[in-house]
Amino acid sequence: MVSEFNFFQNWYPLSPIEDLNPEQPTPVMLLGINLVIWKPKNSPTYQVFIDECPHRLAPLSEGRVDEKTGDLMCSYHGWQFDQKGICTTIPQAEKPEIVSKNKDNFCVVKFPTQEANDLLWVWADPNSSEQAANTPLPLSPQIDVSKGFVWSSFVRDLEYDWQTLVENVADPSHVPFAHHGVQGNREKGSPIPLKIIESNLNLIEAKYKGFFNTKITFEPPCRLEYEIEFGSDGKQVGLVTYCLPVSPGKSRIVAQFTRNFAKRLNKIIPRWWEHVKTRNLVLDGDMIFLHQQERLLQQKQKTESWKTAYKLPTEADRLVIEFRKWFEQYSGGKLPWEQVGISQPEVLPMTKNRHEILDRYQQHTQHCSSCKGALKAVKRWQLGLLIYFIVAISTAAILPDFWRFRVGLPLVLTALTGLGIYAWLKYRLEPKFYFVDYVHADKK
Template sequence: MVTEVEFNFFQQWYPVSPLEDLDPTRPTAVTLLGRRLAIWKPTFSQQYCVFLDQCPHRLAPLSEGRVDEKTGNLACSYHGWQFNDQGECTHIPQSDNPDLIAKNRQNFCAVSLPCQQANGLLWVWPDEGSADLAASKPLPLSPQVDESKGFVWSSMVRDLAYDWQTLIENVADPSHVPFAHHGVQGDRNRAKPILIEIIQSTQELIEANVGGNFPAKITFEPPCRLEYAIKFGNERQAGLVTYCIPVAPGKSRIVAQFPRNFAKTLHRLTPRWIDHINNRNQVLDGDMILLYYQERYLQQRQLVESWKTAYKLPTSADRLVIEFRNWFDKYCQGKLPWGQSEIQPQNEQPPNREDLLDRYRQHTLICSSCRRTLKTIQRLQTGLLGYFAVTVATVSLLPDPLRIRLGLPLIILALIGLGGYAWLKFWLEPKFYFVDYVHADK
């Protein structure tokens, strides 16, 4: 009898962020498979580096450090130790012994992880002990994210309040779209049966075909790439490329790309942040509360029964979910590397809606486009309020003959500016923080 080799989550490539969302001037903290990492870019390099987020001196977080303006190396903010792009310690301010670093080169190193930059994403291999294997294993790149094939695409990243396995299961289920995303990406009144056929299933790859008016191919390349290729006629094609990142028990991150080979001008003219607040975040909001509670209910049920009886999966639309769950049981023993810690305490108080749908912490802070736009909106508000106050004060000081002739137009402009302030403050700005998603209102 052949024993199946258990899937190794740590010896895989994961895209932890779009490159455009990283700040090259300062370190960025991310968590992958329960390990907190520090991403940083040496001043004199085009390549990012990824270290375990612990200074070897006293284990302070290197993500709270800075890129030294003289050496270009990463400096720990606790005691000033510096590290080059290989993780080697290059400077200890507390030592006047020039041989100290040379004699302890291996002992004083920060833990450096293999990383690559490709398709606009930063890829990390979270096992520092298998760099040779990382070098030989190809990245799970999407064939649709390719300019030479006529595709354009945008990207998005968001942290989610549910586990990796729940995220995979959700993305692998196209039948929820007309209902969970009614009015955003679907229409519940036009929902139809979905025929899904599994065409390949191995430890390395699951592929399925989806029938219907717009046939699609779904590819799951474990552990993270889950991709849709959707045909619109003979030539037009759109894709959904999701990378589902296991962060910690009950936490995941989605890094998504949205390629297509048509409507390219519209793509180039649409600011990334508008797409995020009006479309992408709405889709994720629509899933968030449903999946948070689904995950916890399943965890409770799995204390006494299998998902096979906890779920009722009678239709063809459920086939890919079943295939993923069987894959997870067969190759991962139905659990992620952190084991039983993923089962949350039964007396845990659930977060409120504002926490679950917290766009600001889950997305805005880690998206360069939305973060910059929010700052611009806040500056505009300050400017418009200042303009209103100065205008009113100025008009009040005008002589009576001029107050009507010049003051009235100025006051009208100031009121228009005040209306602009109100629109920015009470309509646009909240979309970067929190928008409640109530399915009953859709």
């Protein structure tokens, strides 16, 4: 079957702009393609190249932005490329003509990019830049200051495939159970009368009315969002997710959480605190069984269809069914890995290592400027508190008897308090940036 949907000729948000470092290149994978994000020194916008130097195919993401030229330098042999991907410098060239006469042959593949709604967008097909220029970004109407909305952003790499991510986000009925105590309550699980309003190649839309009025929109291949209205005064919250296919068994979620009330909370609550306390915890809640679920489905699909492998009897399952039908009808039930030279096995290997599946540092912290900065601060505070403890106790021990009570006692008390804070930072807060096991049986 020939796919009717072209995954490459679409816009994808690679990352929140605030999480990108303008001083150094950032590697990222999309649709099996290794990319590098970088910012020319005197340019206001980021660029996205294929992550390989044309000289000897070294990864440009291991390179640097040259201080003098502002171009991207390959750290293997020093070749440099400007923001258009044109080679500007070859240190080994005996004659300048080697560079000037081979610009087309020595250039790096450049992808169309845009910056909008605080996100860096890339068009995944470098050979259709004119089409990219004429294709609107899949922006959310909820990311709009003029309509009174505020939002925060989040990114995480996931240990399951794109279709599993879309299917999971499109399923509101799992929330009270998979996210019990975080965003739901298993005692309040109930029927969800989902109605499919529209379904075609470019859009799936569903609605349901309950305590809240909710609209769910899927704009293939990546935008999947919830608009939730409650109360009579127009209050609204939203979940805007962009689901990125990374490689077989891997995906990335770029999410924006919106609301049009309690706007000051965005300035009061640190972004990193929201990530370690809620956002990561939500994704931890279903990561293990989604990783295993998709591999069990792949096993079953060797002999039967998803229609019989799954049992989907309720209205709450309608959007999952509609997405699976879309995926089968317009994409042949598979992603275009073969177009980038990736051979996907019928069944992906299952990982039993919980630390690997729930590795917050590799999946999120290293990508998030807020969490990475907070982790550095936590470690600095630990070092400072330990130094203070040692100095305070040592000072109290050598004080003369006359000063031991007046000065020594406060020093000891503050040192012990600092030691308690150190222990909390070291054993309670710091692990939240690395790994937190999620055992549903322990969630009372």
